[in-house]
Amino acid sequence: MEPLLFYSTNLQAEKVTFREALLKGIAPDRGLFMPEEIPVFTQDEISAFSKKKYYEIAYEVARKFLRGQIPDADLIAITKDAYDYAVPLEKVYERKYVMRLDQGPTASFKDFAARMMGRLMQYYLKQEKRELLILTATSGDTGSAIANAFYGLDNIKCVVLFPEKEVTDRQRKQMTTLGKNVQILGLDAKFDDCQFLVKKAFADSDLDYLNLSSANSINIGRIIPQIIYYFYAYARLCHKPGEKIIFSVPSGNFGDMIGGMFAWRMGLPVEKFVIACNENDEFPVLLQTGKYHKIVPSRNCLSSAMNVGHPSNLARLVALYDGVMDETGVISKAPDMARMRKDIFAFSISDEETKEMIARAYKDHKLLLEPHGSVGWFGLEKYLLSDNAHINSDQVCVSLETAHPAKFPQQIQEILKIDPALPHSLLGLEEKEESYDVIKNDYQAFKDYLVRNYK
Numbered sequence: 465m466e467p468l469l470f471y472s473t474n475l476q477a478e479k480v481t482f483r484e485a486l487l488k489g490i491a492p493d494r495g496l497f498m499p500e501e502i503p504v505f506t507q508d509e510i511s512a513f514s515k516k517k518y519y520e521i522a523y524e525v526a527r528k529f530l531r532g533q534i535p536d537a538d539l540i541a542i543t544k545d546a547y548d549y550a551v552p553l554e555k556v557y558e559r560k561y562v563m564r565l566d567q568g569p570t571a572s573f574k575d576f577a578a579r580m581m582g583r584l585m586q587y588y589l590k591q592e593k594r595e596l597l598i599l600t601a602t603s604g605d606t607g608s609a610i611a612n613a614f615y616g617l618d619n620i621k622c623v624v625l626f627p628e629k630e631v632t633d634r635q636r637k638q639m640t641t642l643g644k645n646v647q648i649l650g651l652d653a654k655f656d657d658c659q660f661l662v663k664k665a666f667a668d669s670d671l672d673y674l675n676l677s678s679a680n681s682i683n684i685g686r687i688i689p690q691i692i693y694y695f696y697a698y699a700r701l702c703h704k705p706g707e708k709i710i711f712s713v714p715s716g717n718f719g720d721m722i723g724g725m726f727a728w729r730m731g732l733p734v735e736k737f738v739i740a741c742n743e744n745d746e747f748p749v750l751l752q753t754g755k756y757h758k759i760v761p762s763r764n765c766l767s768s769a770m771n772v773g774h775p776s777n778l779a780r781l782v783a784l785y786d787g788v789m790d791e792t793g794v795i796s797k798a799p800d801m802a803r804m805r806k807d808i809f810a811f812s813i814s815d816e817e818t819k820e821m822i823a824r825a826y827k828d829h830k831l832l833l834e835p836h837g838s839v840g841w842f843g844l845e846k847y848l849l850s851d852n853a854h855i856n857s858d859q860v861c862v863s864l865e866t867a868h869p870a871k872f873p874q875q876i877q878e879i880l881k882i883d884p885a886l887p888h889s890l891l892g893l894e895e896k897e898e899s900y901d902v903i904k905n906d907y908q909a910f911k912d913y914l915v916r917n918y919k
């Protein structure tokens with residue numbers, strides 16, 4: 465079969481195969497890679513998912529995009545190795561559920577994407593007998609998900625920069641207790657400074673020989689794995705022919721929700737997507753007014769992983785609705801706003817509401833939410849109460865919980881006066897030995913470090 469090709473949302477770059485899109489990350493014209501065509505499942509194929517395990521559904525989804533470029537036996541080995549943990553669907557009331565995407569190694573939904581992306585990269589690199597050095601800057605959670613996902617893989621080394629004074633002890637320990645092919649670098653600086661050094665290294669041709677690559681949320685290799693859990697939730701919860709589902713997704717850079725929108729275009733019977741944002745409301749405003757204004761600087765909210773004033777995956781959503789948005793947020797061709805409004809309900813949730821919902825969900829339903837999941841659950845409630853929803857009690861709704869409550873002990877303690885139990889993956893972290901290097905916040909120092917340690 466002809467391979468599926470990936471175009472750039474900026475429309476100025478050549479189309480590439482999945483392998484190239486995965487290893488490059490960003491298109492040469494600075495756009496995001498998108499599949500030229502979205503593969504579809506028949507309703508019979510989707511029904512058959514109800515009998516499959518998570519990793520088997522993962523295999524079916526990936527296979528549609530890969531069209532045989534990775535042999536089936538290798539692909540299923542990849543998904544089986546990536547997804548060796550549970551995906552709980554917790555019933556809250558009637559047929560309203562919370563999907564807990566927090567059972568991976570760092571108790572964050574980012575594990576889902578990072579683990580599969582790492583294994584796909586490893587597959588291609590081994591074949592080509594090539595090595596890659598992943599550079600990534602983190603404000604806490606992304607770095608630990610990447611470090612854990614790439615830990616122990618062959619042909620890939622990984623350097624994570626983090627602002628020493630801006631991450632929690634637990635966030636730091638999730639990265640610094642690994643070792644092997646994962647090197648952690650602390651800077652006495654801000655996250656933006658770490659990001660700056662990484663970007664500068666990518667642009668430095670002296671370092672070309674290191675085969676640098678990023679693992680950030682715009683890589684198409686992180687989007688495809690985020691399609692899978694939407695199919696999984698539907699397969700586990702919906703059994704009537706043609707039954708439709710509603711999802712609510714707490715959103716920041718929109719990688720998670722783009723996965724859901726892809727699932728819908730692939731044939732998943734969806735009634736509505738609720739996009740729940742914190743006080744960074746640029747998308748709810750865009751949906752309402754058709755006008756886009758980035759929020760600079762982004763607003764600091766409790767759901768810190770969603771403090772995004774210009775979602776890096778928004779250009780993909782615009783492309784799905786036949787528009788064109790460049791990486792700076794300029795729209796040169798308007799998307800089909802009428803259709804977008806029909807499909808999506810977007811809402812901005814304040815910090816006050818986020819706290820209120822953590823308290824209320826626990827009181828009313830014994831539902832334990834952390835700030836991100838609280839934004840999602842509140843968004844769902846807002847939608848169900850909105851004028852045009854007309855939802856009956858039989859409607860299946862799933863709100864995504866993107867991190868484990870134990871990752872936010874202070875907030876939970878303050879609001880609920882309880883200490884959430886640590887998930888299995890975070891137990892024993894306190895006792896593990898840490899190791900990381902510290903460098904000056906200076907590009908030359910960073911470059912020297914890379915040259916000295918990687919050749």
Ligand SMILES: *Cc1c(COP(=O)(O)O)cnc(C)c1O
Pocket residue numbers: 572573574605681714715716717718719720721769770836866867
């Ligand atoms: C990254 C993150 C999000 C936001 O996901 P996007 O794909 O960027 O929209 C939400 N919750 C948590 C806990 C996260 O780490």
